[in-house]
Amino acid sequence: MSAILSADDLNDFISPGVACIKPVETLPAAPEQPKENELEHEVVIDGQYPAPSTDAPAQISLTDCLACSGCVTSAEAVLVSLQSHNELLSVLDQAPALQIRRNDADGTIKVEGLENPDSKLFVASVSPQTRASLAAAAGHGVTKRDAGRMITQLLAGCDGLKAGGKWNNAFTWIADTNAARTACLVLGAEEATGDSKLAKPILTSSCPGWVCYAEKTHPYVLPHISKIKSPQALMGTLLKTTLSRTLGISPDRIWHLAVMPCFDKKLEASREELTDTIWNGNGQPGRGVRDVDCVITSKEILMLTESRGLDFFNLSRESIPVSSRMPFPDPVMEEFIFSSSKSGRPDPAASTSGGNLYYTLQYVASRHPGSRIETTRGRNVDVAEFSVVSASGAIIFKAARYYGFRNIQNLVRKLKPARPSRMPGARAVGASRKAAGKTAGSEYHYVEVMACPGGCTNGGGQIKVDDPIIVERKGSGLKPGPQEQKQWLAEVDEAYFSADDSELESNEGSAQTQVGRSDLVGDISPSYIRDTLAHWSRITSIDIDRLVSTNYREVISDVGKSKMNDTERVVQLASKIGGGW
Template sequence: MAFSGALTLTDLSDFITPSQACIKPVEQTNKAPEKQLGAASTEIHIDSGGAYYEVSPDDPALSAPPRKLEQAQISLNDCLACSGCITSAESVLITLQSHTEVLNFLDSNSPGESYKLPTLSIAPQTLASLAAAISSRTAVPTTPRQILRRVRVFCETVLGFTHVLDTSFARHLALREHVQEFDERRAQSGQMPMLASACPGWICYAEKTHSEILPFIARTKSPQQTMGTLVKEWMGQTWRKLPHEIYHVSVMPCYDKKLEASRTDFYNSVYSTRDVDCVITTGELELILQEKGWDLSSPVPGELDDPPPSTLPELMVHPGTSSGSYLHAIISHVKTTSPTPLVLSVKTMRNSDYEEYILRRETDQVEVFKGAKCYGFRNLQNVVRKVGKERGVRVGSGAAGRLAGRAQSNRALERGLDYVEVMACPGGCVNGGGQLKPPASTLDAEGYPRDWEETGVAQNAKWGDKEWTKKVEEAYWSVEQRGDDADQLLGRVLDDLCPAGLDHESRNRLFRTSYRAVESDVVGLAVKW
């Protein structure tokens, strides 16, 4: 499995390599006995297979046999606690969030007292990536809905999952809560602009390098974690299961979603369970399909029919962006609630990943809302500086940044941003690091056919290919709306979760989260612990 690199504040590239600061010292679990006075020192030798051995260099013939050292491993919690770098989850050796872990659980999940109801939820971006990959190999295009039906049949008949759902209804609920929080901030003169909170890569970056920006980030849960709440809290009631009696796996386009699921905020201490037990990427799902010999290009019965009766609506559509339409949900709400007609204009700043959206009154062209779409760390750092300048926040590194008072200069001349949809990956979630790579070209640079598998070279098979991202984007928008009334179901869900009404306390518990600054003791390239 290929992993991407780490992020550093000084590097403005969206695709950057690990820095020395991201190497985390790991506690040695097999320490040698304390050295006695006059005892010989030891050295570490590495054999041809890469194994490490501790030996005595003074007199190898008289000393004890070389002692093989155990391999150090870094878990997700280690990464979250690390303050020496800004590291994407893709560069971490993940031990408890993998497709192997899922398969091991399913193999050991036998009926009995310890049995857990296996449930799978899939992101629409994952379905779009799989659909684009299948369509590139077949004459007839395959839609995300067909992919969902095929994956459902595979997961239920081969793997043993009881329920296979997509996360579009959870996104619908998260967007409603997002709009609610935006209104609260405006009414209470809260920290503005409000910055999107659905991208865990962006959250990790902000917590470790720009703690002064944290008050501006929306506290609404992402669709993945909202889905975790729905599965464990609401659907569990329907299935007559307690949260710890459900094993919830999500399939996401991003490795950072593994980090998100492992946050302590999403751990239910009452039932000792996480909202999302395990996260696998689109590529890992494809590996499972390959290991089980399942051909995803083969149709399954009823894949073109209307959605079957289900607990949640299937593949709800929405306007806006393929990353979730957070900005467009806010824009739609502002236009709907405005007492006067508004006109929307869009301005591309540096590229299509950085655009500004302005709503003006139709009568006098006065700006009433200014938002932005910001994808990729190159653009993200510019927006962080812009927000800091507009709001009088000193943009520092790590937890050193702090509020320096609100800047009033130029406020009368130019309206500041009200909202920013932030995503760490250039191109947004359809181009997540966990998505499928584009298929290798069969032609060489001169246009002649070439068997690249035979030569061991994969042409164009890289993450971030713009042409491939466009195809995934097209597949994402090929879904047509069908099925249930989501708003009616949403009302029922909220009534079931909060019989006494959705008050501030229950809203925070169910649909919102919090952030915290991660202190750093990095001095140059040296990491202090």
């Protein structure tokens, strides 16, 4: 596990104030059994089932958390430990990087260094939430765009990683996950409004903490979860398939780093569904080459610079000169990844989690002229309902937003199907909560679900106000409290939603020259996305559904069961190292 991961950082799977699922042999005396219509392995809110006063509280350590299938299994802990800034530096120092050379005369591209089997082509993708977190940490008027350039200078610039290490290796291409995000938004909207076989309501799948929770504790919601990959996963597939096909190299020679706001993204990168065995259609499941080889978080960017003796906040905010950039092998995909991915000022109504719900609402409204979007606030700021209402007042589409595990628990309870009673003629168990034989959550068409309260800018891997580097930079000398953290998150959100004038002008020109479509929904053209994805499918000779879709499955919990012996554990971990959960 990354050295900077602490119990306080686990709010991207278990929010503060929520107790872990503890193996039964270490729990105090069992409290009163929950009613049969409650969840079997539900996360228990502190104080919900009070233990007898004679027993000491159960002590939950980080080791317990990582050993429990309620959260992260020991096998997953090993996989996550392989993804850190130290692992990144180790891979960079293994061998000289593969070099891309372009013949100016005929435009042909040649890969040099393939004779060394340890040499890799290094590529990276960076999330906008990470850029916002680092911009807030830098302060002094640093924008999200500036932070993105500083990350690029670190990964590819002459004064960054390239200035040190055994081989002076650096990353050849650094992409913005906003490109994959735009594709995910269009694909998700089409899935939510088309003839999808998914059960209603469709639940978003871009949050790996939520997906992990559903697979391990509430498998009955899996038929509801969107099959569209997350932006991280889609960007990994896009980079590895395009580069391996156009450069004629094996995908295992391409090493992809993702910089994300969330520790759970490390778990997502380890899924066997997100390997080349799926899109290549060969090899053994679980033994494939991952689409994302390593995930580091916003915090780990600072540790990465410190490990190389660099100061992230002193890195240049200028773009790397065009003369130093290597053109992407395919011009259409280059336009999509490195031009159309430039984001302007996001709409605060879209939230800080990518805007799946907001774009889908806009997409539905665009197909019904005269319609409007209405919002109803929920019981707290992380719950809201939305309706697309026609000009005549009829509800066309109903959706909701549920952020944070306390709110997610309420959602999954609503979706739990009634169980038939064993007594002849008796009402189904839980049927009193259902209307007309339907689950209580089925009035929605679509629900955006995120594990972190407040959304992805509050991810567990984001920089916090009480992190030593922030305390030192602020110079207060006092340990910040909850109110200071709230103010800090407001600063991160402000950085996420901001854009300077030059960036907006650049994006306006990009939209006109690169997209040039009349069917814009928000600032995204669905026809442009579909044409680009069709081109991607053609150059890779892979069906588009295999490229953009994924699957989920129930994970059987081992909570309270006998532990494996050492031999069984070694066998399990050995099978997992190949690339799967």
